Amino acid sequence: MLTAEQNDELTAVEAGTRMGEVLRRYWYPVAFAREMAEFPVKRVELLGEFFALWRSPSGRYGIIPEPCPHRKASMAYGVVEGEGLRCPYHGWKFDTEGACVDQPAEKDNTNFQGRVRATAGKVEELGGLIWAYVGPDPAPLLPRFDVYVMDGFRDIGWADIPCNYVQIMENAVDPHHVEHLHGRYFEFIGSHEGFTAPASFGKKHQRIGFDAFEYGIIKRRILSGASEDNDDWKVGHPLVFPYNMRVGGGGIHQMQIRVPINRTTTRFMLYTVHAPEGYEALEQPTVPDYEIPVFDENGQHVVNYVEGQDIMAWATQGPITDRTTEHLGRSDIGVSMLRKMFKQQMAAVEKGEDPLGTVREPHERIDLPCEKDKFHAGGAQFALDFCDMGSTRFSPMLDTIRKVHLSAAEQVGKDRAAGRESFTPVGGIGTATLEPGTDAQVDSGLVPR
Amino acid sequence: MTLPDRRFAADAEAHRRDQPRHCPGCAGTLELTSEFWEGDERRFYCWCAACGWTGEITPTGPTATGHEPEH
Numbered sequence: 001m002l003t004a005e006q007n008d009e010l011t012a013v014e015a016g017t018r019m020g021e022v023l024r025r026y027w028y029p030v031a032f033a034r035e036m037a038e039f040p041v042k043r044v045e046l047l048g049e050f051f052a053l054w055r056s057p058s059g060r061y062g063i064i065p066e067p068c069p070h071r072k073a074s075m076a077y078g079v080v081e082g083e084g085l086r087c088p089y090h091g092w093k094f095d096t097e098g099a100c101v102d103q104p105a106e107k108d109n110t111n112f113q114g115r116v117r118a119t120a121g122k123v124e125e126l127g128g129l130i131w132a133y134v135g136p137d138p139a140p141l142l143p144r145f146d147v148y149v150m151d152g153f154r155d156i157g158w159a160d161i162p163c164n165y166v167q168i169m170e171n172a173v174d175p176h177h178v179e180h181l182h183g184r185y186f187e188f189i190g191s192h193e194g195f196t197a198p199a200s201f202g203k204k205h206q207r208i209g210f211d212a213f214e215y216g217i218i219k220r221r222i223l224s225g226a227s228e229d230n231d232d233w234k235v236g237h238p239l240v241f242p243y244n245m246r247v248g249g250g251g252i253h254q255m256q257i258r259v260p261i262n263r264t265t266t267r268f269m270l271y272t273v274h275a276p277e278g279y280e281a282l283e284q285p286t287v288p289d290y291e292i293p294v295f296d297e298n299g300q301h302v303v304n305y306v307e308g309q310d311i312m313a314w315a316t317q318g319p320i321t322d323r324t325t326e327h328l329g330r331s332d333i334g335v336s337m338l339r340k341m342f343k344q345q346m347a348a349v350e351k352g353e354d355p356l357g358t359v360r361e362p363h364e365r366i367d368l369p370c371e372k373d374k375f376h377a378g379g380a381q382f383a384l385d386f387c388d389m390g391s392t393r394f395s396p397m398l399d400t401i402r403k404v405h406l407s408a409a410e411q412v413g414k415d416r417a418a419g420r421e422s423f424t425p426v427g428g429i430g431t432a433t434l435e436p437g438t439d440a441q442v443d444s445g446l447v448p449r
Numbered sequence: 450m451t452l453p454d455r456r457f458a459a460d461a462e463a464h465r466r467d468q469p470r471h472c473p474g475c476a477g478t479l480e481l482t483s484e485f486w487e488g489d490e491r492r493f494y495c496w497c498a499a500c501g502w503t504g505e506i507t508p509t510g511p512t513a514t515g516h517e518p519e520h
Contacts, residue, residue, distance in 0.1 A: 003465055003468070317451070322452070324453055324464070325458070327457070336481075339483050343498065347480065
């Protein structure tokens with residue numbers, strides 16, 4: 001439970017707010033490379049502001065606030081010309097640094113151009129996504145997290161969720177919801193719709209733990225039938241501060257991205273890399289994207305797949321959940337830990353420091369910890385459940401993805417028979433991040449169930 | 450924001466009234482006081498931005514509960 005003032009501060013995304021200033025220290029995906037190849041200008045909403053994003057014929061990107069500094073017409077309807085973007089109204093042109101480089105109806109020999117600089121952000125392409133940074137200089141480096149650069153077959157599911165991103169992030173430090181929302185509730189829906197929900201999602205939690213680390217919070221769990229030796233505990237998986245969660249298992253690697261579009265809208269993206277042991281590389285000139293369903297034709301949430309259940313739980317809390325009348329229990333300790341982390345980063349930014357996870361060292365790849373044997377369900381079984389019971393079933397690539405996993409399993413069989421090691425794409429830290437016998441920083445202790 | 454849940458207006462008021470205001474370590478203003486429940490107890494998970502103190506504060510009222518382990 002928080003006061004209304006604390007809730008307001010925590011959920012703000014706008015410039016000039018404490019949290020909004022933290023959020024402006026990170027890079028965000030704002031477009032698919034695919035869509036910018038189809039049409040080179042896009043109107044982007046990010047952190048409660050609108051921008052014009054463009055791609056030049058040479059492949060350079062620029063992003064500036066949407067209103068033209070001249071008379072505020074939308075630059076998102078601009079004309080891409082050379083490396084710059086020309087306003088459709090009177091033809092003022094801006095380069096990727098935000099400099100006004102042409103004012104067709106004004107005299108040449110004045111300093112007027114220098115007075116009307118647009119505030120340009122930085123833009124880069126990585127992993128089939130276009131990333132933007134719209135915060136203060138010096139911009140940090142775009143983190144090359146493992147999923148965006150590793151070998152594997154990719155697709156991206158997405159949906160716009162009508163709620164604030166913080167309640168989605170609080171879900172990322174809430175292990176218990178899995179056994180109920182994706183276990184008991186899934187079973188209930190399956191019993192009415194005629195399918196069998198995956199058994200591994202309903203296993204009871206016996207212990208949960210959280211460790212703060214350099215990119216966020218590692219979440220751990222011990223489910224019934226498991227121990228400290230299982231990946232779910234000793235490796236865990238992280239909330240990547242402030243708006244991601246890295247998950248995976250069974251040869252699947254995924255970043256769940258929750259971009260704060262504005263205070264009450266979040267762009268949810270499932271960036272998935274299928275990279276099982278025995279993977280045989282497939283050509284992917286572009287990374288396919290697809291919209292996942294949120295509501296059915298009757299306006300009801302679609303709840304017969306894993307992420308649809310999550311979306312239902314996030315959105316039905318309301319546009320901004322009322323934390324003044326919530327009732328947290330001891331099992332919600334991860335939520336309190338995350339709120340502390342948000343507050344710590346607000347204080348850090350106010351002191352002029354970089355917030356958590358800001359990357360300034362050049363790097364090839366940042367590997368994040370992520371369990372490989374998820375819910376000790378067995379790799380292949382988890383991959384099949386993932387395809388059948390998760391958002392992947394809406395992917396236009398579903399058949400190909402099934403083949404990726406099946407042919408990889410076949411290849412592993414052949415390799416084993418021939419006594420050779422199978423190729424496995426490298427990505428993620430699958431080894432222990434907690435010493436055996438050690439408590440997590442926040443630890444429930446073992447409660448046999 | 451989502452409309453406040455009027456069923457729990459008293460809890461919200463109690464939170465505003467009872468939340469700890471000062472750090473037990475340095476007496477600075479507490480930056481975070483996130484309230485949660487454990488059984489009958491109301492607890493406040495707190496963080497002080499000034500000195501970094503993190504801890505839980507549990508109001509006991511006039512009665513403190515002791516224990517007598519087996520021996």
